[in-house]
Amino acid sequence: MSAPTFRTSVPQQSGGGGYGYAGPAQGRPPYAAGPAGADPEQQRRRLRPAFGLLGPRRDRHVLPSEQLAALSLPVGDDGVVIGVDTHNQPAVLGLSRPTRLDVLLVGGMWLAQVVALRAAATGARVAVETGRPQAWTPMAQAAGGGQQCVTVHQVGRVSPQGPSVASPVLIVRDCGIRPPRGRVASAPWQSVLTLLPYLGPTAPRLLSNADLVGVQRVSPQEAEVIGRIMGLPRAEVSALSTLGDNVTLWCTRKHRQFVMTQPTDAETGLLGAARRVD
Numbered sequence: 001m002s003a004p005t006f007r008t009s010v011p012q013q014s015g016g017g018g019y020g021y022a023g024p025a026q027g028r029p030p031y032a033a034g035p036a037g038a039d040p041e042q043q044r045r046r047l048r049p050a051f052g053l054l055g056p057r058r059d060r061h062v063l064p065s066e067q068l069a070a071l072s073l074p075v076g077d078d079g080v081v082i083g084v085d086t087h088n089q090p091a092v093l094g095l096s097r098p099t100r101l102d103v104l105l106v107g108g109m110w111l112a113q114v115v116a117l118r119a120a121a122t123g124a125r126v127a128v129e130t131g132r133p134q135a136w137t138p139m140a141q142a143a144g145g146g147q148q149c150v151t152v153h154q155v156g157r158v159s160p161q162g163p164s165v166a167s168p169v170l171i172v173r174d175c176g177i178r179p180p181r182g183r184v185a186s187a188p189w190q191s192v193l194t195l196l197p198y199l200g201p202t203a204p205r206l207l208s209n210a211d212l213v214g215v216q217r218v219s220p221q222e223a224e225v226i227g228r229i230m231g232l233p234r235a236e237v238s239a240l241s242t243l244g245d246n247v248t249l250w251c252t253r254k255h256r257q258f259v260m261t262q263p264t265d266a267e268t269g270l271l272g273a274a275r276r277v278d
Helices: 040-046 065-071 109-121 133-142 203-209 220-230 234-239 265-271
Strands: 011-013 019-021 080-084 090-093 101-106 125-130 150-153 169-174 190-196 212-215 247-251 256-260
Touching: 080 109, 080 247, 101 109, 101 203, 109 125, 109 133, 109 150, 109 169, 109 190, 109 265, 125 133, 133 150, 133 265, 190 203, 203 220, 212 220, 220 234
Parallel strands: 101 190, 101 212, 125 150, 125 169, 169 190
Antiparallel strands: 011 019, 080 090, 080 256, 212 247, 247 256
């Protein structure tokens, strides 16, 4: 039995500028093939040599040059969205960074827990050092959907967390108005947030050493101390004693921003409504 033979059609240049294929002996072009009685001219309009049926025709997406600015997207720093600023824009707190960050929050545990929950939602591991573990344990158990992304430790019992770019860490220190020096300090990819319910004897040192300070409603006397150390304008010092329960002034020695924290339904169900004092 002889081996089967295969015939290969060789493309050849057509007179119309496209590429066709050698057809039968009659020389009829391939695009003329079709059902019996079909109009060859209609077939020619519907098909192109070697490219098949024409696709649907749609209008091109054209944007006038004066509308190009509409394509821009507001992109800021990455981090934890802690609320909205006075222009109703998202306020972001960059807790996971390759440099050390010490944050001091003069305020209530409710806001500290919101920050901890949102940091865990961004993929950070949260270690809470507290003298009131009963207040933090329900939140830690609810965070992470069964995964232990938030751990609660007694004061002075936080072990090294091993932070890395793939596994950043936030340490929350809720140790009263005179927090002892922590065993685990801030480091690259490991930020420390210290919570003060109100100013105590160590507050001036903590304010001076902090990279970022958050201040909720305080007394006029406390506002004067904070304003002097942080270099706040008189109007903002006066405002500190009148802030709402969900409003915080976040500041450094160069920048200041009032932020309103709006809890989600899940946060409200777990932590309750915003409050300054726990």
